[in-house]
Ligand SMILES: NC(=O)c1ccc[n+]([C@@H]2O[C@H](COP(=O)([O-])OP(=O)(O)OC[C@H]3O[C@@H](n4cnc5c(N)ncnc54)[C@H](O)[C@@H]3O)[C@@H](O)[C@H]2O)c1
């Protein structure tokens with residue numbers, strides 16, 4: 604067994620390391636990666652919590668930067684053994700323009716790839732998304748699908764389009780020669796809907812329920828199942844892939860892996876109630892309270908209001924035509940590819956994931972009961 608100095612030799616870079624998923628990846632690396640000598644955290648917005656990480660044995664380097672700026676990315680990548688690229692604009696609510704989403708998610712990813720090639724970094728793990736596959740514009744269900752399930756992955760919305768393009772760039776870059784002449788090894792992970800400590804949308808639903816007197820009103824049939832995955836298990840899969848990519852380059856290079864765990868398949872709203880119920884909220888209705896045509900009308904009205912109000916303020920409600928279509932289309936995965944290729948098993952059980960998420964909602968929202 605190598606002594607500690609030899610063991611701690613690797614430099615990792617996490618882009619988007621201050622985001623919902625990124626923070627969990629950062630903390631998981633510090634807990635689970637013994638070979639880490641330096642951990643670089645690259646983000647447009649650095650969190651104050653980073654300071655507490657600088658007291659440990661691993662050198663933690665916070666880098667405030669923009670993935671759309673190639674020179675900033677190259678400077679952060681230079682000398683890294685592994686890049687975990689999670690930075691992105693996760694916007695399905697119309698908060699940013701399609702151009703900006705493309706600039707960050709596609710050009711930003713292109714900049715990360717080129718930085719690896721130019722500086723000699725050989726291992727790149729990309730955080731893709733289930734949405735690269737679907738739901739598609741036809742609203743076709745994807746039921747317990749895997750990485751090889753035939754499905755017409757056709758999108759119009761800028762976010763899934765950007766994720767699909769970025770994933771394609773990453774996979775096509777596998778095998779490119781980097782500085783020094785060795786091949787780049789890339790891999791893309793496709794999490795389903797991530798939940799857990801720090802999930803802003805869960806927080807939004809909780810606040811919406813508080814405003815409505817402790818109630819949320821069912822809008823989607825309980826039969827429409829959505830795959831969800833605990834953020835700690837997504838972080839764990841990233842750590843595992845980053846560790847195994849070098850030793851299993853021939854098998855894993857250029858591959859995609861769905862990222863999910865033992866979280867139950869439920870409708871998006873029923874699943875959220877696993878956490879919001881213990882925090883005092885109630886989901887009203889055993890079936891949707893409004894007819895679908897009325898939900899469509901309200902969603903379209905939200906788009907019109909967003910456009911009219913844009914000169915004055917950002918109006919970005921949860922309900923819009925895209926989110927309604929997503930929520931109303933079954934999308935669940937079932938695959939053992941990650942286990943077969945690099946031994947992935949969820950680190951957190953469903954019970955642990957649920958308990959941790961409930962505690963977070965209770966603690967953050969002061970709703971402990
Ligand atoms: N949240 C989910 O359910 C989910 C599911 C599947 C995949 N993903 C993917 O996981 C990744 C992280 O998502 P998240 O939910 O943690 O989002 P998030 O918004 O919480 O985190 C994204 C991070 O990227 C940073 N960032 C944004 N633009 C940047 C730029 N130009 N330069 C540098 N940093 C920038 C943000 O500051 C933020 O810290 C994204 O690529 C997303 O597509 C998310």
Ligand SMILES: CC(C)[C@@H](O)CC[C@@H](C)[C@H]1CC[C@H]2[C@@H]3[C@H](O)C=C4C[C@@H](O)CC[C@]4(C)[C@H]3CC[C@]12C
Nearest residue numbers: 693695732734796822823871921922926927929930
């Ligand atoms: C207002 C109701 C109709 C309510 O039920 C809408 C829920 C809606 C906000 C969410 C339903 C499905 C979610 C998406 C899904 O979990 C997967 C995603 C992929 C990931 O890469 C980013 C987040 C998201 C797009 C996620 C966003 C919220 C939903 C659309």
